Amino acid sequence: MKPLRVGIAGLGTVGAGVVKLLAQQAELITARAGRPITVTAVSARDRNRDRGVSLDGLIWHDDPLALAWDENVDVVVELIGGSDGPAKALAEKALAAGRPLVTANKALLALHGTALAQAAEDASLPLAYEAAVAGGIPVIKVLREGLAANRVSRVAGILNGTCNYILTIMREEKRDFGDVLADAQRLGYAEADPSFDIDGVDAAHKLAILAGLAFGQKIDFSSLHVEGIRRISALDIVFAQELGYRIKLLGIAERTEAGISLRVHPAMVPVSKPIATVDGVFNAVLLEGDFSGPVFLQGRGAGEGPTASAVVADLIDIARGNQIPVWGMAQSKLAEARVVPMAHLTSAYFLRLMVVDQPGVLADVTAILRDHGISLESMLQHGRKPGEAVPIVLVTHETREDAVNAALARISMLESVLEAPALIRIEPK
């Protein structure tokens, strides 16, 4: 059978993993795909770096864009990364030149997914991106095909392994954020510039993709609320445990009566929920379909093997001749997303105040909450240190976020309140 000839742009960990997988598993993949899948051409920055895989016999392009027109390439795999620049240029050129595109690039899809999908549809070409979200977990396929008969009401996931690793170590070793981050950077679990991960941007890119698929809507990435984990304190992790929660950075997309809610933020998750027990670098996604019920998926969210597994699954689909619309339906069927502003979110809240332990503080705080119509489910204060700083934890019943923000603004101005209150949403409500 005629092989499917692959051109790979970007030979970092994932690119080298794809080359390795296709070589090591050649016989199995030929059987599954119905024909061989072989790498014929590559492009990367440094021709001489040792990547632990043989590039003998492959065509080398210094310019990745050359892959789009290479007559020895049937499908282009974009593993350069970055939402713009050469990654975007290559994606556009490959489709323009009539070549299917496989990419692991979440930023590219989150920011330019609508335009790229239109280009793919116009050219009747596959654009596949299983590797862009949750690595070894085939969540794109599950959502786009496995749950295709369902109206999905909610997607919630641990989508960034670096954040989950840091939160797990903070809890297990009772250590502070900065300290654990520095360790994670030494160990290679966090980048030298960690902000994409720890500020929630990476998780938000993935959430935007999942939301687009789940709801059949065009998602404007700037409409997502994005918070990271920098402000999570060891103290809040201890209180979470005491209250029966785990703190996780979640990406949440849900339908509400007013529109869809799209947000990445730390959340208190009851320990009884499967997602609460997902620790370390693992990723997990919970999908709620109206007929299927909840479907929970867990696995490795990153790394050479899992990501290469996802890229090659896409290549096998293409080799088999199967094609699914990029966002699960024709572009003309996609609705414009109506995103609910964060101020209109209703949730239960964990609030922690640092206050001077003196008479009347609690009366002031609870009066303000009452003024804003916020009722409390529980209150925690441990020990007494008259005249010194002590934490007070308040757990609210379900209430609107703008009410909480207004109350916290007033509470922050109380003289006895010593620092900005901590706020962590409780999920699911």
Add this chain to the structure above:
Amino acid sequence: MKPLRVGIAGLGTVGAGVVKLLAQQAELITARAGRPITVTAVSARDRNRDRGVSLDGLIWHDDPLALAWDENVDVVVELIGGSDGPAKALAEKALAAGRPLVTANKALLALHGTALAQAAEDASLPLAYEAAVAGGIPVIKVLREGLAANRVSRVAGILNGTCNYILTIMREEKRDFGDVLADAQRLGYAEADPSFDIDGVDAAHKLAILAGLAFGQKIDFSSLHVEGIRRISALDIVFAQELGYRIKLLGIAERTEAGISLRVHPAMVPVSKPIATVDGVFNAVLLEGDFSGPVFLQGRGAGEGPTASAVVADLIDIARGNQIPVWGMAQSKLAEARVVPMAHLTSAYFLRLMVVDQPGVLADVTAILRDHGISLESMLQHGRKPGEAVPIVLVTHETREDAVNAALARISMLESVLEAPALIRIEPK
């Protein structure tokens, strides 16, 4: 666009669910499938039963086989059930008449999957069966497509919701098997004749399907070791908890050096494993790919909505024109399975003896274990009742099953041992 016209045989819970789903979600499904999917013909035993869905305008066939030749039907959905009889006849006739087949019938596929797949391949027709395993969890798609680049080393799952429900209630309410089963039957969670479920046959059918897909091998159903949950006692559940385990009925398929191991039996699962915390009627499957790493899936394993969701996902695939080989690769590529006999299994074992509490018993038992080369990891005996029956629990290190069986045969003959010892394997080793 030309609709995909569906003929459904069998209008029980699932059949009615499919009719309902296709009607209720018509617009969404048309968008996702690229064309309408409409039921045009049905067949069931009783024409007048109220199924809660309208059958107005549908062609009614008293004989399900008529669906295979009905010119108003593009695809046949077989929901009759049973490994032989009309279900098998319809499957064969539909493929012979050039019509794709969708089925939820695990028994049919476990027993006749090779022959049916050959017929489908010869006719270049899709044969889809997402609904046959684990209901709303798209595990067939995940295994056959999502993990297609992987050599899968192990599949382990909770594949029968009835058993998992019974074991969950036994643990939570500290009640005996027979008692909980009777309740489950009253509540409709267990059949009047429950043996297919509780003796492990249903789970074994599903395991045979997963193993065939995971390993690319033709599975002879009679080569599976199948044990159910009838002999699980409330006492063993208590000991399991004390030792940090949960008892689950697992289906396990794994590669070993000597061949593949295929077995359904109760297992002690460490509480730290995700599968240990899957309770009630939920199903779960853990898949181990060499590149993907572990992928864990959890969801509703049965019921109208989840099963209909799976059937319609298959119909959408067919409407989209996508086709995957039935067992993930061409029939000629499938290997004959070499199944390791159960006697050659190596595992750690939980053993419980009921013995007369008198001096020397433990010395006799441990001498026999030593004679068979079996070493112990731990031993539990609570309280003392001189002269009366007491349980002794032994947890072995990893050892071969034939050695354990030989030792237990000798232990059973000791005068101080009062009943047949209980044996529960520990998974994963």
